[in-house]
Amino acid sequence: MINSIAVVTSGGDSPGMNAAARAVVRTALGEGVRVFGIYGGYTGMCDDHIEELTSRSVSDLIQRGGTFLGTGRSTRFRTEEGRKLAYDNLKKHGIEGLVVIGGDGSLSGASLLSQYGMPIVGLPGTIDNDVWGTDYTIGCDTAANTILDAINKLRDTASAHRRIILIEVMGRKSGWLAMMSGIAGGAEYVLVPEVKFDLDVISEEIKESYSYGKRYSIIVVAEGAGSAVDIGKVIADKTEIDTRVSVLGYIQRGGSPTVEDRMKASLLGERAALALISGASNVVFGYDQGKVVSIKLKDAVTNTKTLDPELVRLSRVLA
Template sequence: MKRIGVLTSGGDSPGMNAAVRAVVRKAIFHEMEVFGIYYGYQGLINGDIRQLELGSVGDIIHRGGTMLHTARCLEFKTEEGQLKAIEQLNKYGIEGLVIIGGDGSYMGAKALTERGFPCIGVPGTIDNDIPGTDFTIGFDTALNTVIDAIDKIRDTATSHERTYVVEVMGRNAGDIALWAGLAGGAETILCPEYDYDMEELIGKLKRGHDRGKKHSIIIVAEGVGSAVDVSRKIEAKAGFETRVTVLGHVQRGGSPSANDRVLASRLGARAVELLLDGKGGRSVGIEQNRLVDYDIIEVLGKPHTIDKKMYDLSSELSI
């Protein structure tokens, strides 16, 4: 394989640029040509494709977002859109494609794989919801952004003796909420993977209040619902004054952490190695600090889970 492409798709995540850099430089090291596909699958269909050199990816390892930009593309979900994409790949002589993104991006990689085009999926999403890897690119940075916000909110909660309800991102996964809640000492964590009992939550707040506790932090994953709704229920049932903070897209920005830069570099380089070996239809990941790769179709068929022991630990430590 002498010519490959790379694209980023779906929501951006810190470390995507580091992954693009790794793909480009690893490929050039092995005397391959690399073409960047701008604006995700939409750019692929439109032919927004340019060759990348060593200097094209200089000074981007520390930058958040993605230099290749990203966009949603409904057209690519159709057979016509997929055939247009393959036509563009053939036009530029691209023999393999590295796709960096989340589950929606993986669905695109799966579609191309099923049409016989070699694709390697690299997990880039803050949600940490891609099976076949312990961590996705961007999760660690987003997590630290959330923890920084929780630390600041706790200062205000302490000063005003209030209950704060903090809504974090993650789509239908509770990883950000769980990890941030445990690291930030939250009193309650609401994740979409597990049902919660509002009466139990209220009881916990009241028990804390009775022993002299003046403030609390409750973390709500967006997959559970609105933090505003949770706040209103607490005020109505317990009578505690609450404040809501929705962190929003601030979680997706910022310079990637050292962990995300290293992870992205390792996964991006591994994707190129697989293409060099003539392998396609794979998803790269990291498990117990060891690089792994799995069939991308099988990966998409697996359910996302979170660590139940960690979830239970968060409850035990916040009694």
């Protein structure tokens, strides 16, 4: 049985990371296992910013966005020397297992670190919901609701001025956020990196709908599909309709987590701690149709998650 574990958050922050880390800490302590927090992601692991945590260390956190442990991206950890240093720092504190909360890049780093013999359990923490093998990632629900709130507000001003409004959201490789919020927000078009689109066709359709009396159009653009500013200029020129662009940016990462993100992150945190303590390693815990499932760490980081074609179809039908 493992007697001492650590938890680290890495990569982009996402609402619910605190809930997951809190669950890891309190579950482990309940099992009589010591818990350490690694501050600043893999950079903190290399710099030995590691401290033992108590139950009070994670009090008053579940409602907060971000991550109390801090996060970041480390170029040093990408080298073999950096990972060896990080491993040595973990062993120096007597740490026998590690919970890594982060996206595909963070989990890839965890997979490399595991080659030194450190037992690792991963949790998918990213607003993009792009980790293979799981329907859900920590923070994606809160981010989608943040975007939806913006769409609701922008719809009001779009209608008042008979404008076309483009909303650029995060998602360099994955259009999940754009697609979910676009469908839920009643967007006329959702542009994602996974699906080709034709601005000539879109512009003609918008012009025709306005000729029949339509008052506004909402277009949600995932950043990986192209710059909403550039796309907006093209559409404005082709339609000759007043067009505006709103780039949401990092506001999507913040905010108090939703009930779904708090609950699912807490369940994943508990499962990760119990699994690690009992000897599990090189797995990621996620969700499949509402149930917690385990995924091989190697599979999670070597496979690419694809956008559900049913969402693409639904967005076109409802538009």
